[in-house]
Amino acid sequence: METIKVQDVAVNDLPWRIEYHAERCTRCGSCVASCSFNAIEVVVQRQSMTVSEQNQPSPVRRQLALAIIKQKKDLAYMCRGCGMCERVCPNNAIRPVRNPDDRKALLSRDNGPIKRGGRTNLNAQRTLDSIIVGRISQMTDPALDSVRHTFDIRAPFGRVLSPRELPLTVSGDKLEMAHRTPPVRWIYPLIFSDMSIGALSTRAWEAVALATAYLNEKCNLPVRMSSGEGGMPVKLLESEYLKYFIIQIASGHFGWNRIIKAMPHMVTDPGGILIKIGQGAKPGDGGLLPEAKVAEHVQAIRGVPKATLSSPPNHQGLYSIEESVQKMHLSLNAAFGFRVPVAVKCAASATSVAVYHNLLRDPYKICGGFFIDGIQGGTGAAAEVSLDHTGHPVVSKIRDCYLSAVRQGLQGQIPLYGGGGIGLTGNAAADAFKMICLGANGVFCGKVLIQLLGCIGNEKGRCNACNTGKCPTGICTQDPRLVKRLDVDRGAQKIVDYVLAFDKELRKLMAPIGNSSLPVGRSDALVSTDKAVADKLGIQYVC
Amino acid sequence: MCRIGAIKSKVPVHPSKALHLMLPQQEGYDNSGFAMVMQDLYGVFSQYKDKPLLSMACTREGARLVEEYMDKHHFTQLAAWVPVPDKQPNLNIEALPFYIFRNYDYPEFVKEPEAREALLLDTRLALRRMLEETGEGYVYSFWPDVLTLKEIGDPRDIATYFHLWDDNGCLLAKNIIVQCRQNTNYDIVRYAAHPFFLQGYTLCANGENTFFTKNTEFQKSLFRGYIGFESDSQNFLYTLHYVLHELKWPISYYKHVITPLPFSELAQRPDRDVLMTIRQSLAHLEINGPNTIIAGLPDGRMMTCCDSKKLRPVVVGGDGEMVAISSEVCGINEILPNRDTSKDIYPNEREVVVINQDLEVERWKQ
Known part of the structure; x- marks a missing residue:
């Protein structure tokens, strides 16, 4: 034998x-x-x-x-x-x-530990698919016409004051502003979320950026793109297009040396600043860029040698929410003359409501958005144990945060954005609409964008090799031979087409419930075929 | 679909005028109730215009409870008008045993106008709570120079029951806001019938507010008087009260709150900063859906406007002595047949029409 x-x-x-x-x-x-x-x-x-x-x-x-x-x-x-x-x-x-x-x-x-990229392969369950837009205008009021009627599909990004805090004075039969209020940008409720140059190939990042600019300039859709933790090309920082970008600062502060140096040369303000505290795919972990992906241009943008770049799990020197508000929010607000909204992104957690409460009580009114990233978010590199076994679903967390603000009469003051699994099955508009009805002002998505570029990874263990530098689609690698597989223009076009369809689909969902502006918090428009989901979210159970 | 109507007249008119305005508009089974708010009263109440008038419907026990409460809280009864009903057989009305309209004098120690306003509201809320707990009745308004009558049934029969066809000089007012339908979409609740009243503001709405949930969730935290929410139309009243009474903004901003301009139009406006700020901070008071409103203001002015897609109609017509607002023009034709119809106003989706005390019509686009 x-x-x-x-x-x-x-x-x-x-x-x-x-x-x-x-x-x-x-x-x-x-x-x-x-x-x-x-x-x-x-x-x-x-x-x-x-x-x-x-x-x-x-x-x-x-x-x-x-x-x-x-x-x-x-x-x-x-x-x-x-x-x-x-x-x-x-x-x-x-x-x-x-x-x-x-x-x-x-x-x-x-x-x-096993390292990989992608999303959780263990907790890819779809709460949103058990929810249906079930309150349809029938006889009692007319549905709108998704093609003929006008729709106002915009979401606030920035700190909104309560009506009584507004510096409005009556002058005759007019109201006048006594002084300015915190900056608020009304943007498209879909944000291209933070994938860095480094995690993505420069060309893939460029394709997303191209799509962003095209959607803004040609399609009148003010979509914003977050830079990710890794800086931006100086040329872009010093261009008019900067207004379409949300610059991210994370615990490693990668890229900020160049950003700060570019500030005197900026011709416009960025669309916003996003302080990344945590990320849904690997909460409690900092960013990770394996050495294999730290190519020369990545070294240049980030100002680092060729080495594995691990961002710390926390922002150094911060140990409380209040301190984060005082130090980071305040200094980033100040850096741009209090003209640019500064938001914060946290991994969804059992403690998210507490954090949101605390931010809502910030006396300086300088937190311009609370981004909650759920367990189904993607990442370029993480320990598999983090991806599969840590995190928190985002759907109920958005709802919890919204309802806790409602209880205090503070809804809408710090816009809520939900991400992590939006578009997991390819239907981002339906996901976004349901999140908005549950209380989100908008959503952010990343993985679906790279899937549009050609990424073939999925939640059943397919590929998931973003961390290896060997991405077969040229998206998550810095190997020039692989990057050549990506057609930047066609990739950008795929994203643009998808967002245009997304916009039409949003209208298709708004019209039957008779709404011409976003139904933020309109939970009465939703029903669920899952009793537990219905009970948790406070919506009608149907069968 | 319900119809709404209002009359503003230089000469006090009887409620029958309001009925004549409304009845031609009946369609299908619309006429399931009758509800009106009269303001600027004459007839039996003309001597007590500055004294709060309590309007309620109740049982004998309810009447006793209210009397006891008012005595205990130092309100002195000045006058009362208790209609003697015409209890003909076969009238379609779900009547309660008692309808009480009673003027009180303020407690002596409450002198400031604002304190009096607050007291009247708190008293009404307390009475409502008390009667709700025991199921003994309904209190609709408690305010100087304002009378509210609501009942379930056929409006013609309700009018017979209360002798409203008699034009006997008891009930007269210069302003009447009226509606002839109960909330047939849900269980019929007397409180759900328009018009709604709060601290001098009266409002009737025809249509649907699809932002009911988000409006309601927000309004609950804004003011203690924003209660009930038996109808999605109460949202309109509470927002009107909030914008004018609480925030003390000029009336032109009400429309900007309930149907804000699209962002693309806002950006073109010279006052865009103010309008954007309002849209941001009062986003949860925006109204969606097909609707038209008629509102009465504390100073006697009347207002009407409709939704931003103009999915529900409203028309304003007048002859110099009287102005009527109505969902459909047939009602106005009935009571003002000789007016110049070319001067009728059909407000557009961005328009607000206000009729002042001299019956001058002011209209503007938001």
Whole structure:
């Protein structure tokens, strides 16, 4: 009997297996060349074959040496299921197939915790899909016409004062402003959320930025894009387009050296500042950019050497919400002359309501938005244990925060933005609409954008290799050969088209409930087919 | 769909005039109730215009409870008008045993106008709470020179019951706001019938407010008098009261609160900073849906406007002695047949029409 070393990794231990049909293969080598993970190789295999080479059948048994494509039996080079081989194969000779019996989770911790990118693969349940827009105008009031009527689809970004705090004085039959109020921008309720240059390839980031500018300049949709923690190109910082961008500051302060140096040369104010305290995909963890992705231009923008860049889990020197408001909010507000809204992004947590309460009581009125990022948010790199086992769903958290503000009569004063899983199934408009009815002013999304660019990752373990620098779609890598796979213009166009459809779909949802402006907090428009969800969110249960 | 109407006249008129305004507008089973608020009263109340008038409907026990409460809280009864009903058989009316309209004098120690306003509100709220707990009646208004009558049934029969067809000189007013339908979409609750009244502000609405939930959630925290919410139309009244009475803003800003201009139009306005600020801070008071309102203000002026898509009609017509506002022109044709119809006003979706004490009509676009 053959001796077997059971500790050796076998192909049937891996999460994806390569299904290869040698008889269809032309040996062109495209699949091997396209596999950025080096998961397959060309090997010569001895095969015993019966062949017939004469005009009449004359079967002869032969021993042949054949070149074939073979999957590597190595966790370091495991197939990620990205399917690039299948895309390039001219003869449908090869494709990855999910292995239901894989043992990867058990075997791949030899060098410490498993790291990957993407979203949680364990908690991808869809609360929003059990919610339906169920309050339709029928007879008692007319539904609007989503095509003919005008709709005011805008969301506030900035600190809104209560009516009694407004510096309005009566002069004759007019009101006049006695002094200015905190800056508030009315933006499109869909924010392109924070994916840094570094996490994304420069070209992918550029595609998102292009789409942002196009939507603003040509489509009259004031979509804002957050820079992510990693700075921005100086040329962009010093351009008119800066007004479409929300500059992020996170615990590593990456990129801020350049931003501060560019400030005297800015010709317009940025759209906003976003202080990132935490992120839904890996709450309690700082940003992580593996060394493999710290290419030269990333080093330049961030002002760092080639090394793994780990942002601390906390902003150094902050130990309370009040202090964060006093130090960070105040200094960032001051930096831009109190003209630019400053918002904060936290990972959804059991404590989110407490944080929101505290911010609502800020006496300086300088917190211009509360972004809550749920467990289904994506990331470029994190420990798998964080991705799958830490975090908090965002839907009920937005609702909790909104209702707690309602109880105090403070709803709307710090706009709520929800993210993390928006568009998880591709239907971002429906997700956004339901979040808005539950109390969000708007939503932010990231993963769906890169999926529009071509990312093939999903929540069932497909690809999830954003951390490796080997992104097969050229989106989450700095390898110039891979980045070439991304067509920036076509990518940007996909995003623009998607947002234009998103806008039309929002109207399609607003019209039947008879609303011409966003139904923020209109929970009466929603029903749920899940009793527990209905009870938790305070909406009608239907069956 | 309900119809709403109002009459503002130089000469005091009987409630029958309001009924004649409303009845031609009946469609289907619209006429399921009768409710009116009369302001600037003459007839039996003409001597007590500065004294608060309590309007209520109740049981005998309810009447006793209210009397006891008012005595205990130092209100002195000055006069009362208790209609003797015409209890003909087969009248379609769900009458309560007693309808009480009673003038009181203020407690001696309350002298300041603002303190008196607050006291009247708090007293009405306390009476309502008390009667609600025991199920003994309904209190609709408690305010000087204002009378409210509401009942369920056919408006013609209700008018017969209260002798409103008699034009006997008891009930007369220069301002009447009226509506002839109960809330047929939900359980019929007397408090849900328009017009609604709060501290001198009266409001009737025809239509739907699809932002009921967000309006209500916000209004609950704004002022103690914003209660009930039995109808989505109460939101209109509370916002009117909040903008004019609480924030003390000019009347032109009411429309900017309930149907703000689209952002694209706001950006073009010279007063965009003020309007944007209002839209931001009062976002939860915005009204959506098809609707028209008629409002009466404490100083006797009347106002009408409609939703920003103009999905519900309203028309204003007058002859110099009387102005009528009505959902449909047939009602005005009935009571003002000889007016110059070319001067009728059909307010547009951005327009506000105000009729002042001299019946001058002021109209503007927001």
